[in-house]
Amino acid sequence: MTFDKEYFNIGYLDRLSYGDTVIHRLDPRSKVIATMIFVITVISYGKYQVIPLIPFLLFPVLLMTLSDTPVMLIVKKMLVVSPFAVFIGVFNPVFDNRAVALSDTVYISAGWLSFLSILIKFALTISAALLLIATTSFPGVCNALRRLGVPSLFTSQLLFLYRYIFVLMEEAMRIVRAKDLKSFGSRGTGVKVFAGLIGVLFIRTIERASRIYNAMLSRGFDGKMKTMKKSRLGVADAAFLAAVLLMVYLFRAYDIAGFLGGIIKY
Amino acid sequence: MHMADALLSPAVGAAFGAGTLGAIAYCSKKLKENMDEKLIPLMGVLGAFIFAAQMINFTIPATGSSGHLGGGMILAIVLGPYAAFLVMASVLTVQAFFFADGGLLALGCNIWNLGAYPCFIAYPLIYKPLTRTNRSSGLLLFAALLSAVTGLQMGSFSVVVQTLLSGKSELPFNAFLLLMQPIHLGIGIVEGIITAGVIGYVRALRPELFESASSSRPLAAGISLKNVLIAFVILAAITGSALSWFASTYPDGLEWSIERVYGKTELPEQEHGIAATLKRLQEKTAFLPDYKFKKSEGGSKEKETSSPWPEVDTGTSLSGITGALIALGLIILIAIGIRTIRGSKPGTP
Numbered sequence: 002m003t004f005d006k007e008y009f010n011i012g013y014l015d016r017l018s019y020g021d022t023v024i025h026r027l028d029p030r031s032k033v034i035a036t037m038i039f040v041i042t043v044i045s046y047g048k049y050q051v052i053p054l055i056p057f058l059l060f061p062v063l064l065m066t067l068s069d070t071p072v073m074l075i076v077k078k079m080l081v082v083s084p085f086a087v088f089i090g091v092f093n094p095v096f097d098n099r100a101v102a103l104s105d106t107v108y109i110s111a112g113w114l115s116f117l118s119i120l121i122k123f124a125l126t127i128s129a130a131l132l133l134i135a136t137t138s139f140p141g142v143c144n145a146l147r148r149l150g151v152p153s154l155f156t157s158q159l160l161f162l163y164r165y166i167f168v169l170m171e172e173a174m175r176i177v178r179a180k181d182l183k184s185f186g187s188r189g190t191g192v193k194v195f196a197g198l199i200g201v202l203f204i205r206t207i208e209r210a211s212r213i214y215n216a217m218l219s220r221g222f223d224g225k226m227k228t229m230k231k232s233r234l235g236v237a238d239a240a241f242l243a244a245v246l247l248m249v250y251l252f253r254a255y256d257i258a259g260f261l262g263g264i265i266k267y
Numbered sequence: 268m269h270m271a272d273a274l275l276s277p278a279v280g281a282a283f284g285a286g287t288l289g290a291i292a293y294c295s296k297k298l299k300e301n302m303d304e305k306l307i308p309l310m311g312v313l314g315a316f317i318f319a320a321q322m323i324n325f326t327i328p329a330t331g332s333s334g335h336l337g338g339g340m341i342l343a344i345v346l347g348p349y350a351a352f353l354v355m356a357s358v359l360t361v362q363a364f365f366f367a368d369g370g371l372l373a374l375g376c377n378i379w380n381l382g383a384y385p386c387f388i389a390y391p392l393i394y395k396p397l398t399r400t401n402r403s404s405g406l407l408l409f410a411a412l413l414s415a416v417t418g419l420q421m422g423s424f425s426v427v428v429q430t431l432l433s434g435k436s437e438l439p440f441n442a443f444l445l446l447m448q449p450i451h452l453g454i455g456i457v458e459g460i461i462t463a464g465v466i467g468y469v470r471a472l473r474p475e476l477f478e479s480a481s482s483s484r485p486l487a488a489g490i491s492l493k494n495v496l497i498a499f500v501i502l503a504a505i506t507g508s509a510l511s512w513f514a515s516t517y518p519d520g521l522e523w524s525i526e527r528v529y530g531k532t533e534l535p536e537q538e539h540g541i542a543a544t545l546k547r548l549q550e551k552t553a554f555l556p557d558y559k560f561k562k563s564e565g566g567s568k569e570k571e572t573s574s575p576w577p578e579v580d581t582g583t584s585l586s587g588i589t590g591a592l593i594a595l596g597l598i599i600l601i602a603i604g605i606r607t608i609r610g611s612k613p614g615t616p
Contacts, residue, residue: 011365014365036371037371037372040272040370040371040372041277041280041281041372043272044272044273044275044276044277044280044372045276045277048434048435051591052588052590052591055591055594055595056591056594056598058594058595058598059594059598059601062598062599062601062602063601063602063605065602066601066602066605066606067605078366078367079367081366082366082367082368082369085269085270085271085274085369086271086272086273086274089271089274089430089436089438090273090274090435090436092436092437092438092442093436093437095437096437096438096439097437112437115435115437118435119273119274119435119436120273122272122273123271123272123273123370126272126273126370126371126372127272127367127370129371130363130364130367130370130371131367133364133371134364134365139361139364139365142364151288151291152291152292152295152296153295154295154298154299154353155291155295155353155356155357157307157311158307158310158311158314158353158354158357159357159360159361160311161307161308161310161311161312161314161315162311162314162315162318162354162357162358162361163315163361164311164315165311165312165314165315166315166318166319166361168315169312169315169316169318169319170315170318170319170322172319173319173320173322173323176323177323192457192460192461192464193464195323195461195464196460196461196464196465196467196468197464197468198323199320199323199336199461199464199465200464200465200468200469200472202316202319202320202323203316203320203341203465203468203469204469204472204473206312206313206315206316207309207312207313207473207476209312210305210308210309210311210312210313211305211308211309213308213312214304214305214307214308214309217308218304222304223304256590257590257594258588258590258591258593258594259590260590261589261590261591261593261594261597262588262589262590262591262593263590
């Protein structure tokens with residue numbers, strides 16, 4: 002059943018984030034900042050630029066290898082989410098069929114170039130986002146966001162949501178399984194049954210919320226979410242951030258690909 | 268209809284990111300002003316509820332494709348606009364991190380598109396005034412339908428605007444609009460029906476959840492979804508086959524469910540649909556002006572026609588391409604080097 006698979010997938014990414022490597026040990030804040038810098042730089046390239054984007058692969062590849070994240074996991078996840086960017090980008094070759102010279106004899110239509118650019122940007126930004134969560138636990142990211150100025154009500158909302166995703170998914174899984182056992186073929190897949198299922202899930206959710214609230218009250222909840230874990234920006238974080246900044250700057254300011262190509266030529 | 272990083276320009280991404288952050292801060296402030304502590308666990312668990320509910324699929328009548336809950340309207344009705352916006356934002360944030368839906372920079376746009384319109388426009392301006400006095404199930408359905416459709420139409424319009432402002436896509440405004448709005452009309456109608464169904468069901472079982480006690484008469488358990496469906500079928504007939512065609516070929520309805528329900532079997536048909544769309548759009552815009560050829564870095568000659576192999580000179584960008592390939596090779600070498608030095612497990616590819 003695909004439902005179970007999806008459940009497993011989220012859990013898997015979560016489990017990866019509890020690894021203990023150089024990357025995992027960095028302060029979440031430095032990783033959040035580095036990822037944002039990286040994403041913004043990648044996005045800042047013009048729509049026909051393909052070649053200057055290639056060197057940027059270094060960032061996700063380094064993160065992936067240094068953090069022991071399975072390559073296939075990231076690739077698979079990227080393929081699953083690709084529809085929208087690909088769907089919109091694929092129109093570029095249709096509407097933009099001017100030719101661009103790659104070399105003396107090789108021509109390509111500008112639309113394909115911009116489509117390729119979209120695809121590479123997509124791969125870079127999505128892998129950066131996935132790697133951030135694979136190397137940083139979600140609570141860590143929330144904590145980082147809070148300390149970077151996101152309202153605490155929102156970050157505690159994120160933490161709460163995350164904590165109960167697994168619980169409620171299991172709840173939903175039980176409901177769906179019960180429905181499946183009682184219906185055959187395509188019966189019970191319509192909107193009416195669906196609304197009923199969601200309604201049941203909703204009521205169970207509300208009841209759970211009030212139980213949770215009571216449990217929290219009895220443990221001294223005063224409207225604030227507190228975190229025990231302390232994190233500090235250290236030398237490693239400074240070095241990491243400096244390295245990322247330097248890399249991004251070099252790649253943005255200099256034509257690395259052209260330089261490498263030039264070395265070979267002469 | 269998750270907006271994607273790759274289609275955004277930094278300016279657009281930053282603008283909507285700032286707008287969304289501002290809205291989050293505003294909502295947090297509003298909620299803190301008269302904080303009901305009970306709301307904290309309720310919001311968190313309801314966010315998880317939306318998540319879980321989105322994993323359950325149903326069949327959309329007349330199209331054969333499957334849909335899932337968006338949830339913005341249900342949240343707004345139960346929690347009010349401020350809390351609902353925060354919950355919606357948190358759901359989208361988790362999706363951006365764990366499913367990489369859209370990406371981090373596009374997150375601002377996505378929260379804006381899917382959260383702000385239902386919570387701050389559709390709910391207070393449409394749903395609330397309509398259901399204030401009369402609480403019949405027909406009116407509930409009408410209000411839910413109208414507000415869900417409005418919210419989604421605005422959201423998808425904003426996707427179009429964001430994409431065009433960013434300038435990464437070549438789709439002309441009209442064609443893009445023509446592509447997005449009808450699909451989201453369909454999605455909105457389904458969302459509205461489900462919202463009404465769920466709210467009706469919950470209100471029948473737990474009327475106290477909808478606090479405003481004024482004239483809340485309990486509904487009969489089975490709200491007349493059959494009539495609704497009949498109306499929907501009629502509506503579908505009116506909007507014509509085009510709509511259902513769009514709804515079944517457009518990937519977004521499937522974006523979430525593609526793996527879950529249909530496996531890979533749906534994909535070929537979808538590609539077929541896209542190809543057909545392309546063709547139709549191409550016919551529509553066949554009068555595109557003759558573009559001048561874009562100059563490449565090497566300074567290529569300007570030519571016309573779309574013939575891909577004109578035999579002209581120049582182009583030093585070849586060295587750029589070889590350079591890129593070398594860079595790629597180097598990156599892979601570095602990765603392999605690190606793996607070998609660290610003696611990584613052979614199991615991981």
